[in-house]
Amino acid sequence: MPPLLAALIDDAAVFPPGNAPLADAVAAHAHHRESWYSPLIGPLLLPVADLGSPVLAAHGTGIGVIGEPAAIERALPQLPATVRQIESPVAKRGEDPSPGIKRLAALMRKSDEPREWYFEVPLAWGLMSALDELADLRAEGLRASAKFRTGGLAAELFPSPVELAAVICGCRDRELPFKLTAGLHNAVRHTDPETGLVHHGFLNVLVATLAAAEGAEPADLAELLASTDALPLADAARAALDRERPLWVGFGSCSVTDPVSDLSILGLLRRPRSPDLSVGGHSTSGPSGAGLTGVGPSGTGSPASGQSGTGSPASGQSGTGSPASGQSGTGSPAAGQQGSCVTGPGPTGSGPATTQGTTQGTTQGTEEDA
Numbered sequence: 001m002p003p004l005l006a007a008l009i010d011d012a013a014v015f016p017p018g019n020a021p022l023a024d025a026v027a028a029h030a031h032h033r034e035s036w037y038s039p040l041i042g043p044l045l046l047p048v049a050d051l052g053s054p055v056l057a058a059h060g061t062g063i064g065v066i067g068e069p070a071a072i073e074r075a076l077p078q079l080p081a082t083v084r085q086i087e088s089p090v091a092k093r094g095e096d097p098s099p100g101i102k103r104l105a106a107l108m109r110k111s112d113e114p115r116e117w118y119f120e121v122p123l124a125w126g127l128m129s130a131l132d133e134l135a136d137l138r139a140e141g142l143r144a145s146a147k148f149r150t151g152g153l154a155a156e157l158f159p160s161p162v163e164l165a166a167v168i169c170g171c172r173d174r175e176l177p178f179k180l181t182a183g184l185h186n187a188v189r190h191t192d193p194e195t196g197l198v199h200h201g202f203l204n205v206l207v208a209t210l211a212a213a214e215g216a217e218p219a220d221l222a223e224l225l226a227s228t229d230a231l232p233l234a235d236a237a238r239a240a241l242d243r244e245r246p247l248w249v250g251f252g253s254c255s256v257t258d259p260v261s262d263l264s265i266l267g268l269l270r271r272p273r274s275p276d277l278s279v280g281g282h283s284t285s286g287p288s289g290a291g292l293t294g295v296g297p298s299g300t301g302s303p304a305s306g307q308s309g310t311g312s313p314a315s316g317q318s319g320t321g322s323p324a325s326g327q328s329g330t331g332s333p334a335a336g337q338q339g340s341c342v343t344g345p346g347p348t349g350s351g352p353a354t355t356q357g358t359t360q361g362t363t364q365g366t367e368e369d370a
Contacts, residue, residue, distance in 0.1 A: 001039035002241035004206070005269060009259055010042040010064060010252040014050070018254035022046075023055045033061060036272050037260050043084055045252050048075050051083070069103050076107060083113075087147055087179075089120040090130070097121050097130040101137075108142050116249075118147040118179050123159050128170055135174035145249060146176055150200050151183020158183060158198060165208065165221035171247055172212045179249040180205065187262035188230045200225065202251060202259060203266070207236045213246035234266040241268065 011032060012018075013025040020028065029044045044059070048067035056063070064085040067075070072088050090100030101119055108117050121130045130146075137144035148167055151158050159167070171178045180202075188201035208216075208224040227233060253259055263269035 001037075002268070003244045004237065004241045005263065006039050006245070007042045008040055008202075008206075008245070008250045009256055010045050010250060011256050012045045012252040012254045013256070014046060015252075015254050020254075022050055022053055026055055026059050029059075029061070032256055037269065040260060040263075040269070041256060042250055045087075048072060051075060051078075051080065056080075056082075069100060069107070072104070073107055076111060079113070081113070083115065085116040085118065087118040087120060089122075091122055091126075093122045093124050095122075097126050098133060101130060101133045105137055105142065105144065108137075108144065114143070116143050116145060118145050118249075120147040120149070120181075123148055123163060123167065127167070131170050131174055131176060135176050138176065146171060146178040148178060148180055149182045150180050150205075151197075155197055158200070161200075161222040161225035162218070164200065164205075164225055165218040168205075168209055168212050168221055168247070169218045177247055177249050180251045184251045185253060185255065185258045187259065187266060188233060189226065189228050201233075203230070203233045203237060203262075203268075205248065205251075206245070207233050209246060209248040210236065210240050210243075230266060234268060237268055 011025075011029050013020040013028055014022060025044065029041075032038060032041045043062035043064040045064045045066060048065040048071045050056070051063075051065060059082065061082065062084040063080075063082045064087060065072070065075070065079070065083055066087045069088050069090070072086060088104055090104055091097040097119075101121075104117065104119055119130075119134055121127060121134075134144050134146055148159075149157065150164065167178075170176075183197075183199045184202045184205070186199065186201055187203040189199065189204050190201065191198050204225045204227060208221040211224060212221055224233070260269065264271060
């Protein structure tokens with residue numbers, strides 16, 4: 001596994017629209033852990049309320065829990081050792097994030113376990129001050145990182161490339177690790193043909209973060225984040241595969257095989273050529289895509305055109321057919337979206353959501369996560 005891609009994707013299978021039953025999600029996560037792409041996968045993400053389920057008794061790998069600060073506080077004394085990260089929103093949109101940061105930081109200080117804590121900060125008023133507070137916590141020796149949403153159930157919940165570039169540079173300037181959530185199923189920026197919503201691409205984010213680490217300015221990052229051309233992005237990532245990923249911890253996805261397929265088709269993730277093996281009745285070969293979704297003009301399988309695609313010129317391979325990359329997901333019945341994941345409570349409510357003067361409207365209570 002290239003160091004650049006290690007542990008890039010957290011498994012959010014239980015969250016909408018996947019809504020996998022907990023038992024199925026645990027079994028599927030075990031399969032991912034046995035697959036050829038295992039090093040790409042981070043922890044299984046669960047609502048904190050699920051931690052008491054007997055289904056988890058035999059789950060021995062890492063878990064990430066998501067919940068409101070009050071729920072985290074109640075569960076903290078009984079958290080099992082398998083919980084390696086905690087994610088919680090610190091404010092609703094339009095609220096001052098500082099009180100929530102202080103509350104979650106107090107819980108961190110009560111915990112003796114070496115866990116990672118992700119403070120979900122709305123891309124709204126008070127953002128840069130919140131980043132300062134999180135940087136101060138890290139300087140104190142606490143394992144605090146930022147978490148931001150890059151999508152949702154409405155267009156205004158998707159930050160623009162300029163806004164996201166400013167956030168990445170803000171974290172870069174403070175040496176603050178960050179995680180992203182919502183709307184990042186596919187490699188390259190694209191328009192969802194069902195909803196018309198423009199989604200960020202995780203490959204765009206990866207290349208922009210690499211550029212930020214080299215000192216690029218926000219305008220340069222915004223151009224990379226806005227690109228719909230897969231080939232230059234893949235080439236930039238390929239040149240850095242042997243480097244550890246800077247700043248960006250990764251993202252959650254309710255369909256792990258979608259990003260695995262896109263990376264494979266672009267030639268950034270190589271599937272071993274050995275014959276398929278079977279573990280516990282499951283093939284360990286994993287996905288091998290034949291249609292890269294959401295690649296824009298350079299792709300050969302644009303979902304907007306209705307084509308399934310035959311592989312990417314970047315990879316020089318045609319693929320063998322992927323149930324992940326050749327489909328658009330199950331979608332949320334409420335939103336009519338495809339390929340979206342809702343994890344955790346997310347910030348709710350209404351109010352100004354400005355990042356460098358741009359206003360983002362009102363959330364709907366549940367937010368997509370991958």
